[in-house]
Amino acid sequence: MFTGIIEETGTVTGVIRHADLWRISVAGPAVSADAAPGDSIAVDGVCVTVTAPPHDGVFIFDVSAETWRRTTMEEWRAGTRVNLERAVTPATRLGGHLVQGHVDARGSLTDRRESGAAAELTFCFPEKFRKYLAQKGAVAVDGVSLTVAKLTRDTFSVAVIPHTLGLTTLAEKKPGEPVNLEFDVIAKYTESLLQFRGTGERELSEDYFSERGF
Structure with missing residues (x-):
């Protein structure tokens, strides 16, 4: 989850295709400083997962064909500038709004x-x-x-x-x-x-969840 408050702009340093995956590297010293494999970073609004320890301020991630088609990533080249934001923590100020990093x-x-x-x-x-x-x-x-x-x-x-x-x-x-x-x-x-309520299911209420063990 993100807030839409950009921490820094980074630069794409490489885009390589491996079958149905694209491996992309981005230089972003601030967001890379404490990043580790498995961490989430929003790159131009796309939530990606860091796949290797960052080196010299550069982090690497893979994207699927679905993400490649749905987003602007197919326009990216070495030198493209992108907006970067690390995922929020429980102590993060919500200065923008709730952003999932799932491009519509x-x-x-x-x-x-x-x-x-x-x-x-x-x-x-x-x-x-x-x-x-x-x-x-x-x-x-x-x-x-x-x-x-x-x-x-x-x-x-x-x-x-x-x-x-x-x-x-x-x-x-x-x-x-x-x-x-x-x-x-x-x-x-x-x-x-609203669509769920129109399927004939009972209205969501305290009793509804209590009956189901919540």
Whole structure:
């Protein structure tokens, strides 16, 4: 689990294909400092597992064909800059929102309007995900926790402050470039619960769980 508060931007140093897996290495000194095999790191919003002890600030991870297709990873090359965040701990401040690192879809930047040192960015997304967005709600773009300022059928806009621009790759994002999108997990679970109630099962209640040993 992550919060969408980026710790540093890193650089892809290698992308190698092994059958149906891709082995990727990323230079990120801050997130690598205490990383160990099995640890989770969000790379541009994608939760990956460190597979070997980091060396000289570089960590390595493998991704499946499903992750490769669903995310922007197929665009990555040596030199690509990415947003990095370590997984939260019980003592971590939840400064953004709950981010799983499970990308729902790819979107793209459609418009960028500078306002002094800040910027308003507009992204398009697959229309079927519109139900998970709300005015002033949260969305993760390339792993960055952002607040929806404007919303249409298939686009949303966010106002990005200078601090966030300076710490993430959003500062260099250009119209037409793809992004990883993760929608609010609470909205998705709410939808699932409502669907569950419509299957003829009893309403979720204290008695329901008590009867099942919880």
